[in-house]
Structures are given as C-alpha cells and as structure tokens.
Amino acid sequence: MTQLLQYTVTGLAVGMIYALIALGFALIWKSSRVANLALGQLVLISSWFTYSMLVQVRLPVWAGMIMTILFAIFLGWMIERLTLRPLIGQPILSLIAVTLGIGYFLEGVVTVVWPVSVAKLPPLFPQEPVTIGTAVISQEYLWATGISLVLFGLLSLFFKYHKMGIAMRATADDQLAVQACAVPITSIFSMSWIFACVVAAIGGILISSIGGITNGLIETGFKSFSVVILGGLDSFIGCMVAGPIIGLCENVGAGYLTPILGPGIKDIIPFVIIVIVMLIKPYGLFGEERIERI
Amino acid sequence: MSLPCGIRNYTYNTDMAIIRTRTQWALFILFLLFLYTMPLYLPRFGLDVMNLMGITIISIVGLNILVGYCGQLSIGHAGFMAVGAYTTAILGSSLGLPFLVSLILSGFSAGLVGLLFGMPSLRVKGFYLAITTIAAQFIIIWIINHWTDVTHGSMGISVAPASIGSFQFDSEASQFYLIISVAGLSILFATNLARSRIGRAFIAVRDNDLAAEVMGINVFSYKLLAFFLGCFFAGIAGSLFAQWRGNITSEDFTFGQSILYIGILIIGGLGTAIGPILGVVFIRLLEQFVMFLSPMIEQTFSGLPSGFATGLSPLVFGLAMIIFLVFEPRGLAHRWHLFKASYRMWPFSY
Numbered sequence: 318m319t320q321l322l323q324y325t326v327t328g329l330a331v332g333m334i335y336a337l338i339a340l341g342f343a344l345i346w347k348s349s350r351v352a353n354l355a356l357g358q359l360v361l362i363s364s365w366f367t368y369s370m371l372v373q374v375r376l377p378v379w380a381g382m383i384m385t386i387l388f389a390i391f392l393g394w395m396i397e398r399l400t401l402r403p404l405i406g407q408p409i410l411s412l413i414a415v416t417l418g419i420g421y422f423l424e425g426v427v428t429v430v431w432p433v434s435v436a437k438l439p440p441l442f443p444q445e446p447v448t449i450g451t452a453v454i455s456q457e458y459l460w461a462t463g464i465s466l467v468l469f470g471l472l473s474l475f476f477k478y479h480k481m482g483i484a485m486r487a488t489a490d491d492q493l494a495v496q497a498c499a500v501p502i503t504s505i506f507s508m509s510w511i512f513a514c515v516v517a518a519i520g521g522i523l524i525s526s527i528g529g530i531t532n533g534l535i536e537t538g539f540k541s542f543s544v545v546i547l548g549g550l551d552s553f554i555g556c557m558v559a560g561p562i563i564g565l566c567e568n569v570g571a572g573y574l575t576p577i578l579g580p581g582i583k584d585i586i587p588f589v590i591i592v593i594v595m596l597i598k599p600y601g602l603f604g605e606e607r608i609e610r611i
Numbered sequence: 612m613s614l615p616c617g618i619r620n621y622t623y624n625t626d627m628a629i630i631r632t633r634t635q636w637a638l639f640i641l642f643l644l645f646l647y648t649m650p651l652y653l654p655r656f657g658l659d660v661m662n663l664m665g666i667t668i669i670s671i672v673g674l675n676i677l678v679g680y681c682g683q684l685s686i687g688h689a690g691f692m693a694v695g696a697y698t699t700a701i702l703g704s705s706l707g708l709p710f711l712v713s714l715i716l717s718g719f720s721a722g723l724v725g726l727l728f729g730m731p732s733l734r735v736k737g738f739y740l741a742i743t744t745i746a747a748q749f750i751i752i753w754i755i756n757h758w759t760d761v762t763h764g765s766m767g768i769s770v771a772p773a774s775i776g777s778f779q780f781d782s783e784a785s786q787f788y789l790i791i792s793v794a795g796l797s798i799l800f801a802t803n804l805a806r807s808r809i810g811r812a813f814i815a816v817r818d819n820d821l822a823a824e825v826m827g828i829n830v831f832s833y834k835l836l837a838f839f840l841g842c843f844f845a846g847i848a849g850s851l852f853a854q855w856r857g858n859i860t861s862e863d864f865t866f867g868q869s870i871l872y873i874g875i876l877i878i879g880g881l882g883t884a885i886g887p888i889l890g891v892v893f894i895r896l897l898e899q900f901v902m903f904l905s906p907m908i909e910q911t912f913s914g915l916p917s918g919f920a921t922g923l924s925p926l927v928f929g930l931a932m933i934i935f936l937v938f939e940p941r942g943l944a945h946r947w948h949l950f951k952a953s954y955r956m957w958p959f960s961y
Contacts, residue, residue: 352738354686354745403937409737410684411936414877417686417870418932424867425926432922539749542742550738578757585753588746595731595743 323452324572325565330458332544332564333465334527338520338537339544339556340472341513347551348485348509351401351412355420356517357538362423363389363518364438364525364534365431371439378441385518393514397507405506424535437529441522461523468519469557472512476553485509489551536584540567543587546594549604559602563587615955629802646791650784658783664895665790666852671875671887672794672801673844678873679882680805681837682817683732684741687748688845689868693755693861695721695846696853700768701761703854710773714850721846722839724751729838733831736820748866755861767860770853786855793851797844802884804840813837814882867925874932880944889943894928901927 338360345353353359366388370381400415428434442460446453476482487495488505495502524537544563548555571583600606620626630639650658674688685691695717702713728747732740755762762768773780773789780789804810812833815823824830853859871894879890905920935942 352741354741400933400937407936407940410678410682410881411877411940413684413738413741414873415933415936417873418929418936420929421867421870421874421925422929422933425922425924425929428922429926430922536749539745542745546739546742581753581757585750588749588753591742591746592728592731592750595735595739599731599735599739 319451320572321569322450323454324569326449326452326454327458328565328568329561330454330462330564331568332561333462334520334524334560335537335541335544335563336556336560337465337468337523338517338541339548339560340469340553341516341520342541342545343548343551343553343556344472344513344516345509346545347489349401349488349506350409352409352416353513354413354416355423355538356541357535358420358423358427359392359514359517360521360524360538361530361532361534362392362427363514364521364530365427365436367518367522367525368436368438368530369431372436378439382522385522386515389514389518390511393511394507396514397510401506401510402503405503420535435529435531438522438526441526455527457523457527461527464519464523465560468516469553472516473553481505481508540584540587543591543594545601546591547601549601551605552601552603555601555603563590566590627806647788650787655783658787660895660899662783662786662790662855664891665787665794666848666855667872667875667891667895668794668887669790669797669851670845670848671872671879671891672797673841673848674872674876675882675887676801676804676813676844677837677841678876679886680810680813680817681834681841682813683729683834683837684737684873685744685838685841686741686866686869686873687728687744687746687751688841688872689864689866690748690751691721691725691842691845692849692852692868693751693864694724694842695849696859696864697755697762697768697849698846699850699853700770700859703771704768710775710854714773714847717850718843718846721849722843725838725842725845726835729835732834732838745866745869748869752861752864752866762861765860765862767858769858770856772857773851773854780854790851790855793847797847798884798888801844805884809833809836817882871928874928877940878931878935878942880942880947883942883944883948885947886942886944889947893943894931897927897931898924 338356341359342353342356345351363385367381367385370376370384371378374381376384396419400419401412404411404415442457444456446455447459448454476486484495484500485505485508487498487500488502492502495505521534525534540563544556544559547563548557548559567583567586570586574582594601614620615632618632620631625631630636649661653661670688670692674685677683677685698717698720699713702708702716703710708716724747728743731743735743756764758764772786778785780786805813812823812828815826815828816830816833816837820830849864852863856863875890875894876887877890878893879888880886901924902920905923908923909920939945
C-alpha cells in the first residue's frame with residue numbers, strides 16, 4: 318500500500334512534466350499541422366544550454382533561466398524560418414521527415430558542443446523531501462507539477478482570450494479563411510514554434526533538474542508522444558489529462574511488473590500504450606475526429 | 612519513358628524492356644563487369660564499405676516500396692531489420708538450418724512483424740502511423756535486449772558466415788559477391804513490382820487513398836501488402852548483415868539508424884527505382900568522407916573538445932537531409948533524370 322501511494326505520487330508528478338513537453342507538440346500541431354518529431358532533441362539541447370549557462374558561464378539561476386528562454390525563442394524562430402517555411406504546402410511526409418532531420422542535426426550539435434554526454438544541473442529547488450501520507454517525494458517533483466499547471470493555465474488563457482491565440486486557433490481551423498482576413502499566417506507559424514521551444518526548454522530544465530542531463534532525454538521526448546496520442550493531438554486538456562495517466566501507468570506498471578518481466582519495462586510501457594491506443598481509439602481521448610470526404 | 616531520336620518500339624516486349632538501346636546494354640554490361648571485378652583491385656576496407664552499401668540498398672529498396680510507392684511512413688525500419696538479423700542468428704545457431712532457408716525465413720518473420728505493426732494503418736495515416744512505427748522500433752529493441760534466453764541480450768549473438776552447400780562465404784570478397792547479387796535481385800524485383808498492378812495500386816493509395824478505394828482497390832490489404840514487402844526486404848537485409856558481421860547486438864539497429872534510412876530514401880528520391888541506390892551511395896560515401904576528415908580537423912584545430920568527431924556525422928547528415936528537403940525534395944533521382952534528359956536531347960536544349 319505504501320508502495321502504491323509512492324508510485325502514484327511519483328507517477329503523477331513525472332506525468333505532469335511529460336504533459337508539459339507534450340503541450341509543445343500540441344501547440345505546433347494546432348496551428349500549423351506539423352508533427353514535431355524533434356521534441357526530445359529540443360528538450361536535450363535546451364537542457365545543455367542551461368547547463369552551460371549555469372555551470373560553465375556561472376550565471377545566477379534567474380539570469381540562466383532568462384538566457385535559456387531567449388535561446389529557446391531564437392531556436393524556435395530559426396527552425397521555423399529556415400526549414401519549415403520553405404516547406405509550406407508540401408506533403409505531410411516531407412514535414413515529418415524534416416523534423417526528423419532537425420532532430421538528428423540538433424543531436425549532432427549537442428555531441429559536438431557538449432561531448433561529456435552526462436551532466437548534472439545545480440539544484441534549482443529546495444532539496445528537503447516532502448511526505449504525503451506515507452509516500453516521500455522530493456520537492457523538485459512538486460515544483461515541476463506546479464510550474465506545469467501554471468504554464469498550462471497561462472497557455473489556455475492565451476489561446477482563449479488573446480488576439481494572437483485566437484488567430485492561432487483560427488489558423489488551425491482554416492488557413493485560407495485566415496489569410497483572407499489579413500492575418501499573417503507565417504508569423505503565426507513562427508510564433509507557435511517559439512512557444513513550443515520555450516515550453517520544451519522549461520520542461521527540459523524541470524526534468525533535468527530531477528534526473529540530470531543524459532541522452533535519455535531524447536527518449537523522454539518520445540514518451541511524450543504517447544501523451545499526445547492518448548490525449549488527442551490537438552487538445553491541450555487532452556495533454557494535461559493524458560500526461561498523468563501515462564506517468565501513472567509507467568510508474569505503477571514498472572513497480573509491479575519489474576519483478577515479473579525484468580528491469581527496463583518502465584521504458585517500454587508508453588510505447589505499448591501508443592500501439593494499443595492506435596488500434597482502439599486512434600484519435601485519442603479528446604482529439605477531434607476528422608471525417609474525410611471526397 | 613522517352614527514347615533517343617529515331618528509335619521506335621515495335622513490340623510490347625521492347626516497349627516494356629528496362630534496358631532498351633544498344634548504348635544502354637553496353638553501359639550496363641560494362642557496369643556489371645566493373646562491379647564484379649571490384650574485389651580484384653579494391654582494398655579490404657573498400658570492400659567493407661561496398662558490402663555495407665549493398666546491405667543498405669536492400670533495406671532501402673524495401674523502405675522505398677513502403678514509403679516511396681505506398682506512402683506509408685515507417686520510422687522503425689532498423690527495428691524490422693533487427694527482426695530479420697536475429698531470426699537468422701537464432702535459426703542458424705540453434706536449429707542449424709541452411710543459409711538460404713534462414714534467409715527466406717528471416718524475410719518472412721520480419722514481414723510478419725511488419726504486418727502486425729502495419730495493422731493500425733487500417734484507421735490512421737500520416738503522423739499517427741509514423742508514431743506507431745517509432746513504437747515498433749522501441750518495442751522490438753526492448754524485446755531483443757530483455758529476452759536474454761534467446762537473444763543473449765546486450766552480449767550479442769554470434770552468427771556463422773553464410774554457406775551454400777559446402778561453399779563458405781567466409782572472405783570479404785565472397786561476401787561481396789553474395790551481397791551484391793542479392794541486392795541486384797532486390798532492385799530488379801522492386802523495379803518490376805512498381806510497374807505491375809500491385810505497384811500501380813500502391814501509387815494510387817499514396818496519391819489519394821479515398822479515390823483509390825472508390826476505384827476498387829482494397830486499400831487496407833494493399834497497405835498491409837506494402838508493409839509486408841517493405842519489412843520482408845528489411846528482414847533479408849538484416850539477415851545478410853548478421854552473417855556478414857558475425858556478431859550482432861541491438862546496438863546495430865538503433866532508432867538513429869531508422870532515421871538514417873528515411874533520410875537516405877529522401878536524399879535519393881522517393882518512389883523511383885534509382886533513388887535508393889543513389890541515396891545509399893551518397894550517404895555512405897559522405898560518412899566515409901566525414902570519418903576521413905574528422906581526424907584532420909581535430910589536428911588542425913587543437914582546441915576542439917574530444918567528442919567532436921562522433922557528433923560530426925549526425926550533424927552533417929541531419930543538415931544534408933534538411934537541405935535536400937528544402938531545395939530538392941525529389942532527391943538525387945530527379946537530378947539524374949534531368950541529366951539523362953539533357954544527354955538524350957544533346958545538342959538541343961529541348
């Protein structure tokens with residue numbers, strides 16, 4: 318019972334970080350229908366950038382955060398401007414493949430610039446663990462959960478009320494109509510990439526402050542795909558619901574299945590969930606089901 | 612297909628022939644001669660690269676059927692290769708089956724696994740399918756790493772070199788002949804498949820699956836057939852890889868490899884017969900070039916970090932993939948066709 322509570326609390330907290338990274342995916346998908354498969358690499362490179370700001374340049378934490386966010390904004394803008402804008406109107410296969418190429422490129426950049434491959438961020442949050450009932454959890458998880466929820470709230474409000482947010486939703490709905498209303502959709506695309514990179518950077522900082530920076534972050538990015546798939550690709554609320562579910566499945570499942578199936582089962586559960594969701598309910602819990610007409 | 616000026620086709624057979632003019636025959640025979648005498652003058656290292664190229668070509672030919680012709684994006688091709696490779700390893704070592712049998716069985720086992728993960732294509736396409744194949748990649752590699760009784764996990768499994776009858780393919784040169792011959796057969800098969808009813812149905816499914824269905828093509832079964840064929844080739848490539856390497860681990864079939872294969876296909880040209888070959892030759896030579904160059908760069912600029920060389924090759928490759936998608940989405944094959952057209956028209960511009 319103690320174990321179950323422990324697994325549950327950890328799972329929910331990890332799930333919130335997955336949800337945050339998945340938000341970055343949903344942002345881009347919502348406005349431009351581009352599937353960003355470089356999610357994990359974006360998380361990785363921004364974590365490394367934070368590391369070099371905090372440890373190598375020795376900036377204070379707040380300045381390091383600001384630098385990281387500026388870097389993420391620059392990265393998002395560059396990616397959209399240089400690779401995705403020339404590909405507007407190309408088949409979806411090219412769009413997916415180009416993000417794969419970006420991911421591969423960023424991975425190469427990370428290996429060239431930071432060849433150490435494993436590092437640890439200085440502690441960003443208080444270290445004393447907190448006890449909830451019988452479960453013990455480090456404060457970092459709670460901070461991560463809190464920050465994810467706040468960001469989710471901000472983004473939802475932005476999409477609901479801000480002019481730019483409304484324009485983004487409209488672009489997702491009908492690009493031609495939006496252009497006819499004199500909304501510059503190229504700037505909307507680049508906005509969505511900037512947002513996605515910032516969200517990925519924050520997710521990266523949170524998750525690498527807990528588990529350190531390794532190449533495993535790329536796999537974390539892929540695990541976030543199970544969140545978007547389960548939640549539905551174009552739904553923020555789907556991300557926030559599915560994130561904790563995936564986190565729970567992963568941690569509770571790993572806790573009870575490891576003795577039976579051996580170690581490492583934790584890393585495969587999200588992918589098994591992807592396959593099951595694909596076979597049963599491919600558009601996810603909250604996704605919009607598109608009916609095709611000829 | 613257009614012909615040089617003054618040459619006409621008078622029978623169906625000449626119209627359908629792949630090699631059509633005397634010049635083409637001469638060039639083709641010269642090329643074959645050149646190819647099959649390569650072991651005589653290439654050093655061992657060069658043969659090694661050629662063998663890797665041959666195996667990659669077989670794999671990419673399969674991927675081309677699946678992605679290029681049928682339009683079903685698969686980002687788990689290295690995983691399906693792993694299935695074929697381990698099938699050969701296990702069948703060869705524990706059951707002692709002859710090589711040709713285990714080669715074919717490897718193709719079938721990879722094809723069946725491909726069918727399993729192609730099932731979601733009944734309801735989804737595009738990005739959803741891509742994600743499923745990514746999941747396939749991770750699940751297959753996980754099973755290989757953890758089903759240690761059969762696969763020996765991360766220790767790797769050793770494979771005897773192929774043999775037909777009493778002949779052992781144990782030298783690099785004999786491996787070269789084996790791999791190049793299988794690669795040639797695969798290319799021939801795929802080229803003819805693309806011109807048959809099946810190939811045309813694949814193209815119809817790729818271009819507009821709804822319209823294809825209305826025209827009476829059973830979309831789901833053709834999609835599954837594409838998955839089966841694509842993964843069958845991956846299995847054959849994996850099987851050859853296993854017996855060529857002699858020892859395989861799951862590290863040989865990483866997710867990065869899967870991305871590499873997609874990239875090779877895009878750089879070569881989707882949905883063309885020549886694309887896979889051009890893409891593989893280009894990328895493998897680029898790899899060798901980077902490997903050749905990186906020690907020199909490290910010597911010239913001594914202040915560079917030590918891991919510089921390992922990161923260089925994904926960096927260059929990722930860049931190549933992006934550049935091709937942005938500037939030449941039809942790949943090297945398109946350039947090749949342009950070159951052929953200008954050769955045929957010469958000295959006139961059109």
